[in-house]
Amino acid sequence: MNLKGRDFLTLCDFTAEEIEYLIELSATLKKIKKSGQIWEPLKGKQIALIFEKTSTRTRCAFEVAAHDLGMHTTYLDPSGSQIGKKESIADTAKVLTTMFDGIEYRGFGQEIVQELADCADVPVWNGLTNEFHPTQLLADMLTIKEKLGSVKGKKIVYFGDARYNMGNSWMVAASKMGMHFTACAPDDKYFPEEELQEKCRAWARESGGSINMSKDLSAADGADVVYTDVWVSMGEPYEKWEARIRELMPYQVNASLMARAKESAIFMHCLPSFHDLNTGIAKELHERFGVTELEVTDEVFRSEQSVVFEEAENRMHTIKAVMAATLGEEPCIVQGTVI
Numbered sequence: 495m496n497l498k499g500r501d502f503l504t505l506c507d508f509t510a511e512e513i514e515y516l517i518e519l520s521a522t523l524k525k526i527k528k529s530g531q532i533w534e535p536l537k538g539k540q541i542a543l544i545f546e547k548t549s550t551r552t553r554c555a556f557e558v559a560a561h562d563l564g565m566h567t568t569y570l571d572p573s574g575s576q577i578g579k580k581e582s583i584a585d586t587a588k589v590l591t592t593m594f595d596g597i598e599y600r601g602f603g604q605e606i607v608q609e610l611a612d613c614a615d616v617p618v619w620n621g622l623t624n625e626f627h628p629t630q631l632l633a634d635m636l637t638i639k640e641k642l643g644s645v646k647g648k649k650i651v652y653f654g655d656a657r658y659n660m661g662n663s664w665m666v667a668a669s670k671m672g673m674h675f676t677a678c679a680p681d682d683k684y685f686p687e688e689e690l691q692e693k694c695r696a697w698a699r700e701s702g703g704s705i706n707m708s709k710d711l712s713a714a715d716g717a718d719v720v721y722t723d724v725w726v727s728m729g730e731p732y733e734k735w736e737a738r739i740r741e742l743m744p745y746q747v748n749a750s751l752m753a754r755a756k757e758s759a760i761f762m763h764c765l766p767s768f769h770d771l772n773t774g775i776a777k778e779l780h781e782r783f784g785v786t787e788l789e790v791t792d793e794v795f796r797s798e799q800s801v802v803f804e805e806a807e808n809r810m811h812t813i814k815a816v817m818a819a820t821l822g823e824e825p826c827i828v829q830g831t832v833i
């Protein structure tokens with residue numbers, strides 16, 4: 495498998511075999527890390543991390559993974575670059591190409607990361623846009639493999655706002671990898687766009703998966719994975735909360751919803767999550783609307799079925815795999831030792 499020089503913008507651009515390869519490579523890199531071995535094939539390389547939106551996991555994952563691989567990182571925070579304000583995406587891409595071996599971008603429209611990739615001569619990695627969050631999906635699939643053995647044939651039910659980066663990305667991943675995906679929400683407006691649904695249905699026909707939209711909580715029946723994400727995403731106005739809380743509260747992941755899923759089912763969430771009152775926004779929403787938990791209850795979040803922190807750890811191993819593969823490196827392991 496040769497992914498050298500490829501961008502990583504959305505899983506739409508990758509075949510099932512390529513995705514499987516990246517998941518397997520992540521598992522190998524995780525083993526190397528856990529065994530305490532050092533593998534620094536990219537010593538001396540430099541990468542740029544552009545974050546036009548905030549982050550905990552993605553930034554840390556890129557930085558730690560890059561350093562583990564021997565690379566140096568330069569972080570450009572939401573206010574720390576000229577990108578899009580004083581300098582075009584195209585010019586920025588050309589400048590960064592002269593100094594860096596790879597560029598990560600987190601921000602707004604997918605067309606921005608696409609333009610960056612079109613104009614840069616080095617791999618560009620999508621660290622989240624409004625439309626897609628592909629590195630999160632690799633981590634999610636690695637976690638499912640670790641917990642449930644495989645991804646193929648698994649039933650994934652996604653509750654809440656399924657039309658944004660996480661819902662879209664999940665539908666794409668499921669359709670490519672032969673999973674059965676259902677988005678469950680109260681209204682068509684919360685489902686991924688028709689055009690993307692159609693694309694995914696075609697991929698699902700090839701992979702043996704399926705794509706469904708449901709307004710009924712019975713969608714959870716027999717699920718292997720129950721997934722949710724925040725109801726208002728980064729970049730959306732605060733005013734959205736009122737209607738979202740009213741409309742999506744019946745789709746909150748709680749113990750009675752989890753009871754409909756398989757006994758072996760796992761609960762997943764990309765994080766951050768509003769499952770208690772220990773954040774500024776949650777406190778504010780509590781004062782205004784009286785809510786104490788939003789997309790998931792604290793009980794489910796902290797339950798045995800919840801794998802959210804393993805999922806978070808896997809962000810690092812999978813992002814490492816994406817960078818290693820697209821920069822043309824693969825570890826060679828002989829009798830348990832990386833050489």
Ligand code: CP
Binds near residue numbers: 549550622766
């Ligand atoms: N899941 C995720 O992308 O988290 P951050 O926003 O903290 O990077």
Ligand code: NVA
Binds near residue numbers: 622659724727764765
């Ligand atoms: N949908 C969320 C995902 C965060 C990882 C957001 O865009 O804010």
